[in-house]
Amino acid sequence: MARDYYEVLGVPKTADAEQIQQAFRKLARRHHPDVNKDPAAEERFKEINEAYQVLSDPKTRARYDRFGPDFRQIPEDYDEQVAAGRAARAGGFRGGGPEGGEYVDFGGAGVRFEDLFGDIFGGQGGPAGRGGQGGRGSRGGRGGVRMAGADQTAELELSVEEAYRGGKRKITIGGAGGRDYDVTIPAGVVDGQRIRLAGQGGRGYGDAPAGDLYLQIRIAPHPRFRLSGRDITVDLPVSPWEAALGATVPVPTPGGTAKVVVPAGSSTGRKLRLRGEGMPNPKGPPGDLYAEVRIMVPATPTDRERELFEQLAAASSFDPRRRS
Structure with a gap:
Protein backbone atom coordinates (compact mmCIF):
# COMPACT_ATOMS: atom_id res chain seq x y z
CA MET A 1 0.00 0.00 0.00
CA ALA A 2 1.50 3.34 -1.06
CA ARG A 3 2.13 5.80 1.72
CA ASP A 4 -0.01 8.91 1.88
CA TYR A 5 1.80 11.64 -0.07
CA TYR A 6 1.04 14.26 2.57
CA GLU A 7 2.58 11.96 5.16
CA VAL A 8 5.65 11.46 2.97
CA LEU A 9 6.30 15.21 2.88
CA GLY A 10 5.21 15.72 6.47
CA VAL A 11 2.58 18.35 5.64
CA PRO A 12 -1.14 18.56 6.43
CA LYS A 13 -3.76 18.14 3.71
CA THR A 14 -4.46 21.85 4.01
CA ALA A 15 -0.87 22.78 3.13
CA ASP A 16 -0.46 25.44 0.46
CA ALA A 17 1.96 25.30 -2.48
CA GLU A 18 4.72 27.13 -0.62
CA GLN A 19 4.56 24.77 2.37
CA ILE A 20 4.73 21.77 0.05
CA GLN A 21 7.73 23.20 -1.80
CA GLN A 22 9.57 24.04 1.41
CA ALA A 23 8.97 20.56 2.81
CA PHE A 24 10.21 18.97 -0.41
CA ARG A 25 13.41 21.03 -0.54
CA LYS A 26 14.23 20.22 3.07
CA LEU A 27 13.69 16.48 2.59
CA ALA A 28 15.40 16.36 -0.81
CA ARG A 29 18.57 17.90 0.60
CA ARG A 30 18.57 15.41 3.46
CA HIS A 31 17.91 12.24 1.44
CA HIS A 32 19.53 12.83 -1.96
CA PRO A 33 21.85 9.86 -2.69
CA ASP A 34 24.74 12.23 -3.48
CA VAL A 35 24.56 13.49 0.11
CA ASN A 36 23.07 10.64 2.12
CA LYS A 37 25.00 7.38 1.81
CA ASP A 38 22.38 5.33 3.61
CA PRO A 39 21.38 2.46 1.24
CA ALA A 40 17.72 3.33 1.80
CA ALA A 41 18.22 7.00 0.90
CA GLU A 42 17.70 6.51 -2.84
CA GLU A 43 14.29 4.86 -2.40
CA ARG A 44 13.30 7.48 0.14
CA PHE A 45 14.36 10.23 -2.28
CA LYS A 46 12.26 8.67 -5.06
CA GLU A 47 9.27 8.52 -2.73
CA ILE A 48 9.73 12.20 -1.80
CA ASN A 49 9.99 13.16 -5.49
CA GLU A 50 6.83 11.25 -6.37
CA ALA A 51 4.89 12.88 -3.55
CA TYR A 52 6.09 16.33 -4.61
CA GLN A 53 5.26 15.81 -8.28
CA VAL A 54 1.69 14.88 -7.38
CA LEU A 55 1.02 17.52 -4.71
CA SER A 56 2.78 20.42 -6.47
CA ASP A 57 0.48 20.17 -9.51
CA PRO A 58 -2.97 21.55 -8.57
CA LYS A 59 -4.80 19.39 -11.10
CA THR A 60 -3.02 16.18 -10.13
CA ARG A 61 -3.37 17.00 -6.43
CA ALA A 62 -7.12 17.47 -6.83
CA ARG A 63 -7.41 14.04 -8.47
CA TYR A 64 -5.31 12.48 -5.72
CA ASP A 65 -7.46 14.09 -3.03
CA ARG A 66 -10.58 12.80 -4.74
CA PHE A 67 -9.62 9.27 -5.75
CA GLY A 68 -6.72 8.41 -3.43
CA PRO A 69 -3.60 6.44 -4.37
CA ASP A 70 -5.31 4.78 -7.35
CA PHE A 71 -6.07 8.12 -9.01
CA ARG A 72 -3.88 7.29 -12.02
CA GLN A 73 -6.17 4.38 -12.85
CA ILE A 74 -9.20 6.68 -13.11
CA PRO A 75 -9.74 8.14 -16.60
CA GLU A 76 -9.31 11.90 -16.74
CA ASP A 77 -12.75 12.17 -18.35
CA TYR A 78 -14.32 10.06 -15.60
CA ASP A 79 -17.16 12.51 -14.93
CA GLU A 80 -18.01 12.73 -18.63
CA GLN A 81 -18.06 8.93 -18.86
CA VAL A 82 -20.39 8.64 -15.90
CA ALA A 83 -22.70 11.26 -17.40
CA ALA A 84 -22.63 9.51 -20.79
CA GLY A 85 -23.42 6.17 -19.15
CA ARG A 86 -26.40 7.66 -17.36
CA ALA A 87 -27.60 9.25 -20.58
CA ALA A 88 -27.26 5.93 -22.39
CA ARG A 89 -29.31 4.17 -19.71
CA ALA A 90 -31.97 6.84 -19.87
CA GLY A 91 -32.18 7.42 -23.60
CA GLY A 92 -30.90 4.31 -25.35
CA PHE A 93 -27.89 3.83 -27.62
CA ARG A 94 -27.42 4.75 -31.23
CA GLY A 95 -24.59 4.71 -33.69
CA GLY A 96 -23.60 2.89 -36.81
CA GLY A 97 -20.30 1.19 -37.43
CA PRO A 98 -18.60 -0.62 -40.29
CA GLU A 99 -20.42 -3.57 -41.80
CA GLY A 100 -23.60 -2.63 -40.00
CA GLY A 101 -22.10 -3.11 -36.54
CA GLU A 102 -22.36 -0.64 -33.71
CA TYR A 103 -19.24 1.42 -32.92
CA VAL A 104 -18.79 3.50 -29.79
CA ASP A 105 -15.73 5.68 -29.37
CA PHE A 106 -16.15 5.97 -25.63
CA GLY A 107 -13.05 6.83 -23.59
CA GLY A 108 -13.95 4.17 -21.06
CA ALA A 109 -10.68 2.96 -19.64
CA GLY A 110 -11.68 0.64 -16.86
CA VAL A 111 -15.43 1.10 -17.60
CA ARG A 112 -17.11 -2.17 -18.51
CA PHE A 113 -19.47 -2.17 -21.51
CA GLU A 114 -21.89 -4.38 -19.59
CA ASP A 115 -21.98 -1.95 -16.67
CA LEU A 116 -23.10 0.88 -18.91
CA PHE A 117 -25.30 -0.80 -21.48
CA GLY A 118 -26.07 -4.26 -20.19
CA ASP A 119 -29.56 -3.37 -19.07
CA ILE A 120 -30.31 -1.90 -22.52
CA PHE A 121 -28.93 -4.60 -24.82
CA GLY A 122 -29.15 -7.60 -22.53
CA GLY A 123 -26.55 -10.33 -22.03
CA GLN A 124 -24.45 -12.24 -24.49
CA GLY A 125 -26.68 -13.50 -27.29
CA GLY A 126 -29.76 -12.30 -25.45
CA PRO A 127 -32.40 -9.76 -26.39
CA ALA A 128 -31.38 -6.21 -27.15
CA GLY A 129 -33.90 -4.45 -24.97
CA ARG A 130 -36.53 -4.97 -22.38
CA GLY A 131 -39.07 -5.66 -25.12
CA GLY A 132 -37.07 -8.70 -26.29
CA GLN A 133 -36.49 -7.33 -29.79
CA GLY A 134 -33.07 -7.89 -31.32
CA GLY A 135 -31.35 -4.71 -32.46
CA ARG A 136 -28.24 -3.26 -34.04
CA GLY A 137 -26.80 -2.59 -30.64
CA SER A 138 -26.91 -6.21 -29.59
CA ARG A 139 -23.71 -8.18 -29.53
CA GLY A 140 -25.63 -10.84 -31.41
CA GLY A 141 -26.95 -8.36 -33.98
CA ARG A 142 -25.49 -7.26 -37.28
CA GLY A 143 -21.71 -7.22 -36.99
CA GLY A 144 -21.80 -7.08 -33.20
CA VAL A 145 -21.23 -4.07 -31.01
CA ARG A 146 -17.76 -2.55 -31.33
CA MET A 147 -16.22 -0.07 -28.92
CA ALA A 148 -12.82 1.51 -29.46
CA GLY A 149 -10.27 1.11 -26.69
CA ALA A 150 -9.61 4.23 -24.68
CA ASP A 151 -6.41 6.20 -24.94
CA GLN A 152 -4.74 6.14 -21.55
CA THR A 153 -2.17 8.40 -19.90
CA ALA A 154 0.42 7.59 -17.27
CA GLU A 155 3.30 9.60 -15.85
CA LEU A 156 6.91 8.60 -16.38
CA GLU A 157 9.31 10.30 -14.01
CA LEU A 158 12.90 10.73 -15.14
CA SER A 159 15.98 12.25 -13.61
CA VAL A 160 17.64 15.09 -15.52
CA GLU A 161 20.41 12.70 -16.54
CA GLU A 162 17.94 10.10 -17.88
CA ALA A 163 16.09 12.75 -19.88
CA TYR A 164 19.39 14.08 -21.23
CA ARG A 165 20.80 10.81 -22.53
CA GLY A 166 17.59 8.85 -23.29
CA GLY A 167 17.74 5.08 -23.71
CA LYS A 168 15.75 1.95 -22.95
CA ARG A 169 13.73 1.47 -19.80
CA LYS A 170 11.33 -1.14 -18.50
CA ILE A 171 8.42 0.30 -16.54
CA THR A 172 5.45 -1.18 -14.71
CA ILE A 173 2.09 0.58 -14.68
CA GLY A 174 -0.56 -0.40 -12.20
CA GLY A 175 1.57 -1.18 -9.14
CA ALA A 176 2.01 -4.75 -7.94
CA GLY A 177 0.67 -7.13 -10.56
CA GLY A 178 0.58 -4.33 -13.14
CA ARG A 179 1.65 -4.48 -16.76
CA ASP A 180 5.27 -4.15 -17.93
CA TYR A 181 6.32 -2.03 -20.88
CA ASP A 182 9.64 -1.63 -22.69
CA VAL A 183 9.99 2.07 -23.45
CA THR A 184 12.47 3.86 -25.71
CA ILE A 185 13.15 7.31 -24.28
CA PRO A 186 14.45 9.79 -26.87
CA ALA A 187 17.48 11.80 -25.78
CA GLY A 188 16.47 15.30 -24.75
CA VAL A 189 12.86 14.77 -23.68
CA VAL A 190 11.51 17.68 -21.68
CA ASP A 191 8.98 18.03 -18.90
CA GLY A 192 5.43 17.63 -20.18
CA GLN A 193 6.42 15.85 -23.40
CA ARG A 194 4.48 12.68 -24.23
CA ILE A 195 5.75 9.35 -25.54
CA ARG A 196 3.15 7.35 -27.49
CA LEU A 197 2.92 3.59 -27.24
CA ALA A 198 0.58 2.67 -30.07
CA GLY A 199 -2.07 0.04 -29.26
CA GLN A 200 -1.04 -0.23 -25.61
CA GLY A 201 -4.03 1.61 -24.14
CA GLY A 202 -7.45 0.30 -23.20
CA ARG A 203 -8.68 -2.84 -24.93
CA GLY A 204 -11.28 -2.48 -27.65
CA TYR A 205 -14.65 -4.20 -27.35
CA GLY A 206 -15.43 -6.77 -29.98
CA ASP A 207 -12.93 -6.44 -32.81
CA ALA A 208 -12.41 -2.70 -32.35
CA PRO A 209 -8.81 -1.50 -32.04
CA ALA A 210 -7.11 -0.87 -28.72
CA GLY A 211 -6.33 2.67 -27.68
CA ASP A 212 -2.89 4.17 -27.29
CA LEU A 213 -0.90 4.67 -24.10
CA TYR A 214 0.69 8.07 -23.63
CA LEU A 215 3.53 8.45 -21.15
CA GLN A 216 3.72 12.02 -19.92
CA ILE A 217 7.25 12.94 -18.92
CA ARG A 218 7.85 14.44 -15.51
CA ILE A 219 11.45 15.44 -14.79
CA ALA A 220 12.23 15.16 -11.10
CA PRO A 221 13.71 18.18 -9.31
CA HIS A 222 17.48 17.95 -9.15
CA PRO A 223 19.73 19.26 -6.36
CA ARG A 224 22.19 20.66 -8.89
CA PRO A 301 40.69 29.84 7.02
CA THR A 302 44.19 28.90 8.03
CA ASP A 303 46.36 31.41 9.84
CA ARG A 304 48.17 32.21 6.58
CA GLU A 305 44.91 32.65 4.67
CA ARG A 306 43.57 34.96 7.37
CA GLU A 307 46.79 36.98 7.25
CA LEU A 308 46.56 37.40 3.49
CA PHE A 309 42.89 38.40 3.67
CA GLU A 310 43.75 40.97 6.31
CA GLN A 311 46.52 42.38 4.09
CA LEU A 312 44.07 42.58 1.18
CA ALA A 313 41.50 44.33 3.36
CA ALA A 314 44.09 46.89 4.45
CA ALA A 315 45.37 47.53 0.94
CA SER A 316 42.08 47.56 -1.00
CA SER A 317 39.70 50.50 -1.33
CA PHE A 318 36.99 48.31 -2.89
CA ASP A 319 33.56 48.69 -1.26
CA PRO A 320 31.02 46.18 -2.60
CA ARG A 321 28.15 48.18 -1.04
CA ARG A 322 29.02 51.41 -2.85
CA ARG A 323 27.13 51.96 -6.08
CA SER A 324 29.38 52.61 -9.04
Whole structure:
Protein backbone atom coordinates (compact mmCIF):
# COMPACT_ATOMS: atom_id res chain seq x y z
CA MET A 1 0.00 0.00 0.00
CA ALA A 2 1.50 3.34 -1.06
CA ARG A 3 2.13 5.80 1.72
CA ASP A 4 -0.01 8.91 1.88
CA TYR A 5 1.80 11.64 -0.07
CA TYR A 6 1.04 14.26 2.57
CA GLU A 7 2.58 11.96 5.16
CA VAL A 8 5.65 11.46 2.97
CA LEU A 9 6.30 15.21 2.88
CA GLY A 10 5.21 15.72 6.47
CA VAL A 11 2.58 18.35 5.64
CA PRO A 12 -1.14 18.56 6.43
CA LYS A 13 -3.76 18.14 3.71
CA THR A 14 -4.46 21.85 4.01
CA ALA A 15 -0.87 22.78 3.13
CA ASP A 16 -0.46 25.44 0.46
CA ALA A 17 1.96 25.30 -2.48
CA GLU A 18 4.72 27.13 -0.62
CA GLN A 19 4.56 24.77 2.37
CA ILE A 20 4.73 21.77 0.05
CA GLN A 21 7.73 23.20 -1.80
CA GLN A 22 9.57 24.04 1.41
CA ALA A 23 8.97 20.56 2.81
CA PHE A 24 10.21 18.97 -0.41
CA ARG A 25 13.41 21.03 -0.54
CA LYS A 26 14.23 20.22 3.07
CA LEU A 27 13.69 16.48 2.59
CA ALA A 28 15.40 16.36 -0.81
CA ARG A 29 18.57 17.90 0.60
CA ARG A 30 18.57 15.41 3.46
CA HIS A 31 17.91 12.24 1.44
CA HIS A 32 19.53 12.83 -1.96
CA PRO A 33 21.85 9.86 -2.69
CA ASP A 34 24.74 12.23 -3.48
CA VAL A 35 24.56 13.49 0.11
CA ASN A 36 23.07 10.64 2.12
CA LYS A 37 25.00 7.38 1.81
CA ASP A 38 22.38 5.33 3.61
CA PRO A 39 21.38 2.46 1.24
CA ALA A 40 17.72 3.33 1.80
CA ALA A 41 18.22 7.00 0.90
CA GLU A 42 17.70 6.51 -2.84
CA GLU A 43 14.29 4.86 -2.40
CA ARG A 44 13.30 7.48 0.14
CA PHE A 45 14.36 10.23 -2.28
CA LYS A 46 12.26 8.67 -5.06
CA GLU A 47 9.27 8.52 -2.73
CA ILE A 48 9.73 12.20 -1.80
CA ASN A 49 9.99 13.16 -5.49
CA GLU A 50 6.83 11.25 -6.37
CA ALA A 51 4.89 12.88 -3.55
CA TYR A 52 6.09 16.33 -4.61
CA GLN A 53 5.26 15.81 -8.28
CA VAL A 54 1.69 14.88 -7.38
CA LEU A 55 1.02 17.52 -4.71
CA SER A 56 2.78 20.42 -6.47
CA ASP A 57 0.48 20.17 -9.51
CA PRO A 58 -2.97 21.55 -8.57
CA LYS A 59 -4.80 19.39 -11.10
CA THR A 60 -3.02 16.18 -10.13
CA ARG A 61 -3.37 17.00 -6.43
CA ALA A 62 -7.12 17.47 -6.83
CA ARG A 63 -7.41 14.04 -8.47
CA TYR A 64 -5.31 12.48 -5.72
CA ASP A 65 -7.46 14.09 -3.03
CA ARG A 66 -10.58 12.80 -4.74
CA PHE A 67 -9.62 9.27 -5.75
CA GLY A 68 -6.72 8.41 -3.43
CA PRO A 69 -3.60 6.44 -4.37
CA ASP A 70 -5.31 4.78 -7.35
CA PHE A 71 -6.07 8.12 -9.01
CA ARG A 72 -3.88 7.29 -12.02
CA GLN A 73 -6.17 4.38 -12.85
CA ILE A 74 -9.20 6.68 -13.11
CA PRO A 75 -9.74 8.14 -16.60
CA GLU A 76 -9.31 11.90 -16.74
CA ASP A 77 -12.75 12.17 -18.35
CA TYR A 78 -14.32 10.06 -15.60
CA ASP A 79 -17.16 12.51 -14.93
CA GLU A 80 -18.01 12.73 -18.63
CA GLN A 81 -18.06 8.93 -18.86
CA VAL A 82 -20.39 8.64 -15.90
CA ALA A 83 -22.70 11.26 -17.40
CA ALA A 84 -22.63 9.51 -20.79
CA GLY A 85 -23.42 6.17 -19.15
CA ARG A 86 -26.40 7.66 -17.36
CA ALA A 87 -27.60 9.25 -20.58
CA ALA A 88 -27.26 5.93 -22.39
CA ARG A 89 -29.31 4.17 -19.71
CA ALA A 90 -31.97 6.84 -19.87
CA GLY A 91 -32.18 7.42 -23.60
CA GLY A 92 -30.90 4.31 -25.35
CA PHE A 93 -27.89 3.83 -27.62
CA ARG A 94 -27.42 4.75 -31.23
CA GLY A 95 -24.59 4.71 -33.69
CA GLY A 96 -23.60 2.89 -36.81
CA GLY A 97 -20.30 1.19 -37.43
CA PRO A 98 -18.60 -0.62 -40.29
CA GLU A 99 -20.42 -3.57 -41.80
CA GLY A 100 -23.60 -2.63 -40.00
CA GLY A 101 -22.10 -3.11 -36.54
CA GLU A 102 -22.36 -0.64 -33.71
CA TYR A 103 -19.24 1.42 -32.92
CA VAL A 104 -18.79 3.50 -29.79
CA ASP A 105 -15.73 5.68 -29.37
CA PHE A 106 -16.15 5.97 -25.63
CA GLY A 107 -13.05 6.83 -23.59
CA GLY A 108 -13.95 4.17 -21.06
CA ALA A 109 -10.68 2.96 -19.64
CA GLY A 110 -11.68 0.64 -16.86
CA VAL A 111 -15.43 1.10 -17.60
CA ARG A 112 -17.11 -2.17 -18.51
CA PHE A 113 -19.47 -2.17 -21.51
CA GLU A 114 -21.89 -4.38 -19.59
CA ASP A 115 -21.98 -1.95 -16.67
CA LEU A 116 -23.10 0.88 -18.91
CA PHE A 117 -25.30 -0.80 -21.48
CA GLY A 118 -26.07 -4.26 -20.19
CA ASP A 119 -29.56 -3.37 -19.07
CA ILE A 120 -30.31 -1.90 -22.52
CA PHE A 121 -28.93 -4.60 -24.82
CA GLY A 122 -29.15 -7.60 -22.53
CA GLY A 123 -26.55 -10.33 -22.03
CA GLN A 124 -24.45 -12.24 -24.49
CA GLY A 125 -26.68 -13.50 -27.29
CA GLY A 126 -29.76 -12.30 -25.45
CA PRO A 127 -32.40 -9.76 -26.39
CA ALA A 128 -31.38 -6.21 -27.15
CA GLY A 129 -33.90 -4.45 -24.97
CA ARG A 130 -36.53 -4.97 -22.38
CA GLY A 131 -39.07 -5.66 -25.12
CA GLY A 132 -37.07 -8.70 -26.29
CA GLN A 133 -36.49 -7.33 -29.79
CA GLY A 134 -33.07 -7.89 -31.32
CA GLY A 135 -31.35 -4.71 -32.46
CA ARG A 136 -28.24 -3.26 -34.04
CA GLY A 137 -26.80 -2.59 -30.64
CA SER A 138 -26.91 -6.21 -29.59
CA ARG A 139 -23.71 -8.18 -29.53
CA GLY A 140 -25.63 -10.84 -31.41
CA GLY A 141 -26.95 -8.36 -33.98
CA ARG A 142 -25.49 -7.26 -37.28
CA GLY A 143 -21.71 -7.22 -36.99
CA GLY A 144 -21.80 -7.08 -33.20
CA VAL A 145 -21.23 -4.07 -31.01
CA ARG A 146 -17.76 -2.55 -31.33
CA MET A 147 -16.22 -0.07 -28.92
CA ALA A 148 -12.82 1.51 -29.46
CA GLY A 149 -10.27 1.11 -26.69
CA ALA A 150 -9.61 4.23 -24.68
CA ASP A 151 -6.41 6.20 -24.94
CA GLN A 152 -4.74 6.14 -21.55
CA THR A 153 -2.17 8.40 -19.90
CA ALA A 154 0.42 7.59 -17.27
CA GLU A 155 3.30 9.60 -15.85
CA LEU A 156 6.91 8.60 -16.38
CA GLU A 157 9.31 10.30 -14.01
CA LEU A 158 12.90 10.73 -15.14
CA SER A 159 15.98 12.25 -13.61
CA VAL A 160 17.64 15.09 -15.52
CA GLU A 161 20.41 12.70 -16.54
CA GLU A 162 17.94 10.10 -17.88
CA ALA A 163 16.09 12.75 -19.88
CA TYR A 164 19.39 14.08 -21.23
CA ARG A 165 20.80 10.81 -22.53
CA GLY A 166 17.59 8.85 -23.29
CA GLY A 167 17.74 5.08 -23.71
CA LYS A 168 15.75 1.95 -22.95
CA ARG A 169 13.73 1.47 -19.80
CA LYS A 170 11.33 -1.14 -18.50
CA ILE A 171 8.42 0.30 -16.54
CA THR A 172 5.45 -1.18 -14.71
CA ILE A 173 2.09 0.58 -14.68
CA GLY A 174 -0.56 -0.40 -12.20
CA GLY A 175 1.57 -1.18 -9.14
CA ALA A 176 2.01 -4.75 -7.94
CA GLY A 177 0.67 -7.13 -10.56
CA GLY A 178 0.58 -4.33 -13.14
CA ARG A 179 1.65 -4.48 -16.76
CA ASP A 180 5.27 -4.15 -17.93
CA TYR A 181 6.32 -2.03 -20.88
CA ASP A 182 9.64 -1.63 -22.69
CA VAL A 183 9.99 2.07 -23.45
CA THR A 184 12.47 3.86 -25.71
CA ILE A 185 13.15 7.31 -24.28
CA PRO A 186 14.45 9.79 -26.87
CA ALA A 187 17.48 11.80 -25.78
CA GLY A 188 16.47 15.30 -24.75
CA VAL A 189 12.86 14.77 -23.68
CA VAL A 190 11.51 17.68 -21.68
CA ASP A 191 8.98 18.03 -18.90
CA GLY A 192 5.43 17.63 -20.18
CA GLN A 193 6.42 15.85 -23.40
CA ARG A 194 4.48 12.68 -24.23
CA ILE A 195 5.75 9.35 -25.54
CA ARG A 196 3.15 7.35 -27.49
CA LEU A 197 2.92 3.59 -27.24
CA ALA A 198 0.58 2.67 -30.07
CA GLY A 199 -2.07 0.04 -29.26
CA GLN A 200 -1.04 -0.23 -25.61
CA GLY A 201 -4.03 1.61 -24.14
CA GLY A 202 -7.45 0.30 -23.20
CA ARG A 203 -8.68 -2.84 -24.93
CA GLY A 204 -11.28 -2.48 -27.65
CA TYR A 205 -14.65 -4.20 -27.35
CA GLY A 206 -15.43 -6.77 -29.98
CA ASP A 207 -12.93 -6.44 -32.81
CA ALA A 208 -12.41 -2.70 -32.35
CA PRO A 209 -8.81 -1.50 -32.04
CA ALA A 210 -7.11 -0.87 -28.72
CA GLY A 211 -6.33 2.67 -27.68
CA ASP A 212 -2.89 4.17 -27.29
CA LEU A 213 -0.90 4.67 -24.10
CA TYR A 214 0.69 8.07 -23.63
CA LEU A 215 3.53 8.45 -21.15
CA GLN A 216 3.72 12.02 -19.92
CA ILE A 217 7.25 12.94 -18.92
CA ARG A 218 7.85 14.44 -15.51
CA ILE A 219 11.45 15.44 -14.79
CA ALA A 220 12.23 15.16 -11.10
CA PRO A 221 13.71 18.18 -9.31
CA HIS A 222 17.48 17.95 -9.15
CA PRO A 223 19.73 19.26 -6.36
CA ARG A 224 22.19 20.66 -8.89
CA PHE A 225 20.53 21.26 -12.27
CA ARG A 226 17.63 23.66 -12.86
CA LEU A 227 15.73 23.30 -16.14
CA SER A 228 13.87 25.89 -18.17
CA GLY A 229 12.73 24.22 -21.35
CA ARG A 230 15.96 22.89 -22.86
CA ASP A 231 18.21 25.32 -21.03
CA ILE A 232 19.99 24.19 -17.87
CA THR A 233 21.34 26.36 -15.07
CA VAL A 234 23.92 25.09 -12.60
CA ASP A 235 25.69 26.86 -9.72
CA LEU A 236 29.43 27.33 -10.26
CA PRO A 237 31.41 27.67 -7.00
CA VAL A 238 34.59 29.72 -7.43
CA SER A 239 37.18 31.06 -4.99
CA PRO A 240 37.60 34.81 -4.42
CA TRP A 241 40.90 34.83 -6.31
CA GLU A 242 39.42 32.90 -9.26
CA ALA A 243 36.59 35.43 -9.44
CA ALA A 244 38.96 38.41 -9.12
CA LEU A 245 41.78 37.22 -11.39
CA GLY A 246 39.89 34.96 -13.81
CA ALA A 247 40.32 31.22 -14.25
CA THR A 248 39.30 28.19 -16.27
CA VAL A 249 37.31 25.84 -14.03
CA PRO A 250 35.34 22.60 -14.45
CA VAL A 251 31.53 22.75 -14.53
CA PRO A 252 29.20 19.73 -14.24
CA THR A 253 26.69 18.99 -16.99
CA PRO A 254 24.22 16.08 -17.30
CA GLY A 255 26.50 14.63 -19.95
CA GLY A 256 29.74 14.94 -17.97
CA THR A 257 32.20 17.65 -17.03
CA ALA A 258 32.93 20.66 -19.22
CA LYS A 259 35.29 23.63 -18.86
CA VAL A 260 34.26 27.26 -18.55
CA VAL A 261 36.31 30.45 -18.50
CA VAL A 262 35.50 32.70 -15.56
CA PRO A 263 36.36 36.25 -16.64
CA ALA A 264 38.37 38.38 -14.24
CA GLY A 265 36.20 40.53 -12.03
CA SER A 266 33.23 38.14 -11.94
CA SER A 267 30.78 38.53 -9.06
CA THR A 268 28.23 36.14 -7.61
CA GLY A 269 25.20 35.86 -9.89
CA ARG A 270 27.07 36.29 -13.16
CA LYS A 271 25.91 33.71 -15.70
CA LEU A 272 28.40 32.13 -18.07
CA ARG A 273 26.83 30.58 -21.15
CA LEU A 274 27.97 27.28 -22.63
CA ARG A 275 26.26 27.14 -26.00
CA GLY A 276 24.73 23.79 -26.92
CA GLU A 277 25.51 22.13 -23.58
CA GLY A 278 21.87 22.06 -22.45
CA MET A 279 19.27 19.40 -23.26
CA PRO A 280 19.64 17.74 -26.68
CA ASN A 281 16.98 18.40 -29.29
CA PRO A 282 16.45 15.78 -32.04
CA LYS A 283 14.38 18.26 -34.08
CA GLY A 284 16.42 21.43 -33.69
CA PRO A 285 19.23 23.19 -31.85
CA PRO A 286 20.04 21.96 -28.35
CA GLY A 287 19.58 24.10 -25.29
CA ASP A 288 22.33 26.02 -23.54
CA LEU A 289 23.89 25.56 -20.13
CA TYR A 290 24.33 28.55 -17.84
CA ALA A 291 26.93 28.37 -15.09
CA GLU A 292 25.97 30.86 -12.38
CA VAL A 293 28.96 32.13 -10.40
CA ARG A 294 28.87 31.60 -6.64
CA ILE A 295 31.90 33.03 -4.78
CA MET A 296 32.89 30.81 -1.87
CA VAL A 297 35.28 31.57 0.99
CA PRO A 298 37.03 29.17 3.36
CA ALA A 299 34.72 28.32 6.27
CA THR A 300 37.74 27.98 8.58
CA PRO A 301 40.69 29.84 7.02
CA THR A 302 44.19 28.90 8.03
CA ASP A 303 46.36 31.41 9.84
CA ARG A 304 48.17 32.21 6.58
CA GLU A 305 44.91 32.65 4.67
CA ARG A 306 43.57 34.96 7.37
CA GLU A 307 46.79 36.98 7.25
CA LEU A 308 46.56 37.40 3.49
CA PHE A 309 42.89 38.40 3.67
CA GLU A 310 43.75 40.97 6.31
CA GLN A 311 46.52 42.38 4.09
CA LEU A 312 44.07 42.58 1.18
CA ALA A 313 41.50 44.33 3.36
CA ALA A 314 44.09 46.89 4.45
CA ALA A 315 45.37 47.53 0.94
CA SER A 316 42.08 47.56 -1.00
CA SER A 317 39.70 50.50 -1.33
CA PHE A 318 36.99 48.31 -2.89
CA ASP A 319 33.56 48.69 -1.26
CA PRO A 320 31.02 46.18 -2.60
CA ARG A 321 28.15 48.18 -1.04
CA ARG A 322 29.02 51.41 -2.85
CA ARG A 323 27.13 51.96 -6.08
CA SER A 324 29.38 52.61 -9.04
